[in-house]
Amino acid sequence: MHHPSAIRPEAHAAFHPEKMGKATLFESERILVGLNCFEAGQEHALHAHDDMDKVYQVIAGMGLFLLEDRELPMESGLMLVAPSGVPHGIRNTGPGRLVVLAILAPAPGSRAGTGG
Amino acid sequence: MHHPSAIRPEAHAAFHPEKMGKATLFESERILVGLNCFEAGQEHALHAHDDMDKVYQVIAGMGLFLLEDRELPMESGLMLVAPSGVPHGIRNTGPGRLVVLAILAPAPGSRAGTGG
Numbered sequence: 001m002h003h004p005s006a007i008r009p010e011a012h013a014a015f016h017p018e019k020m021g022k023a024t025l026f027e028s029e030r031i032l033v034g035l036n037c038f039e040a041g042q043e044h045a046l047h048a049h050d051d052m053d054k055v056y057q058v059i060a061g062m063g064l065f066l067l068e069d070r071e072l073p074m075e076s077g078l079m080l081v082a083p084s085g086v087p088h089g090i091r092n093t094g095p096g097r098l099v100v101l102a103i104l105a106p107a108p109g110s111r112a113g114t115g116g
Numbered sequence: 117m118h119h120p121s122a123i124r125p126e127a128h129a130a131f132h133p134e135k136m137g138k139a140t141l142f143e144s145e146r147i148l149v150g151l152n153c154f155e156a157g158q159e160h161a162l163h164a165h166d167d168m169d170k171v172y173q174v175i176a177g178m179g180l181f182l183l184e185d186r187e188l189p190m191e192s193g194l195m196l197v198a199p200s201g202v203p204h205g206i207r208n209t210g211p212g213r214l215v216v217l218a219i220l221a222p223a224p225g226s227r228a229g230t231g232g
Contacts, residue, residue, distance in 0.1 A: 003197045004204060006181055006188040009173075026197040031147070031169050031221035033197060053147050055219065057125075057173065059193075065122055072122040077175075081119045081142040081149060088120060103171065105147035105221040 001025060010059050013037045013099045020044045020090075032107035036100045038063065038092035046089040054082045054104050056090070061098030064091045074100075117141060126175050129153045129215045136160045136206075148223035152216045154179065154208035162205040170198045170220050172206070177214030180207045190216075 001007070003026055013035055014023040021037035036044060038061070046066050056065070057079045065072040065080045066089035072080070074090070082088035092098040117123065119142060129151055130139040137153035152160060154177070162182050172181070173195045181188040181196045182205035188196070190206070198204035208214040 003199055004181070004183055004202055006190060006194045006196050008193060009195050010193075025195070026169070026171070026199070028169050028199065030167075030200075031171070031219075033171055033195075051146075053142070053144050055142070055147070055149055057217070065120070067120055074122060077124060077126075078122045079125050079141070079149075080122050083119055083142070083144065084146075086120055101173070103147075103219060 009035060009101055010099050013097075015039055015097065027107050029110040030106055032104045034102050034104075035059070036090060036102045038090065038098040040092055040095060040097070043091035044089050046087045048082075048085055048087045049104070051084055052104055052106060052108070053084055054088065054102065056080045056082070057101040057103075059099040059101055061092065061096055062094035063098045064093055066091055125151060125217055126215050129213075131155055131213065143223050145226040146222055148220045150218050150220075151175070152206060152218045154206065154214040154216075156208055156211060156213070159207035160205050162203045164201055164203045165220070167200055168220055168222060168224070169200055170204065170218065172196045172198070173217040173219075175215040175217055177208065177212055178210035179214045180209055182207055
């Protein structure tokens with residue numbers, strides 16, 4: 001993908017029949033801008049990252065943000081920030097596909113980043 | 117703002133009658149998640165950041181992404197990534213307000229960050 005250009009993130013969604021699909025829109029040492037793509041019923045189980053913040057922004061679909069002590073309804077346009085060390089996950093509870101922008105800083109695998 | 121929680125970014129928009137308004141949704145050393153808010157006719161002139169990547173995601177409104185050699189139409193749902201060193205800006209050319217998610221990594225003013 002060439003940057004800078006105006007892109008519609010959902011046009012790059014990548015689904016996988018057996019687990020959450022991932023697509024990368026941009027990556028540097030500092031940041032990973034990607035998509036988490038869920039078929040109906042799929043989820044990304046509760047997990048946490050050390051020394052890395054994650055921003056979710058829902059692009060399309062409906063589901064739940066999973067947190068350590070509660071679940072929050074998610075729908076298009078909602079954002080959730082999981083600061084470093086805070087457990088988070090996603091479950092697609094809707095009838096259709098769910099596409100969520102997932103931004104991590106720093107990028108996983110970079111010098112400062114851990115996890116994915 | 118408490119994190120993690122599900123937020124609707126545009127609910128935190130802050131406008132300024134004389135220049136682009138800014139709001140911060142989350143900030144750490146690693147990342148700044150904010151809003152750039154434009155009244156009709158306002159712009160953020162072409163500028164660049166060293167050692168910092170910026171992600172724009174349009175939340176509401178219409179305008180132009182400003183780049184060194186061209187201008188690209190922007191509307192709700194479009195993203196533009198300005199990698200480190202790449203000049204970028206925004207002009208609100210629509211009849212109403214323009215709200216754009218602006219994510220910077222690392223955060224301006226952090227050890228690694230420069231500019232804003």
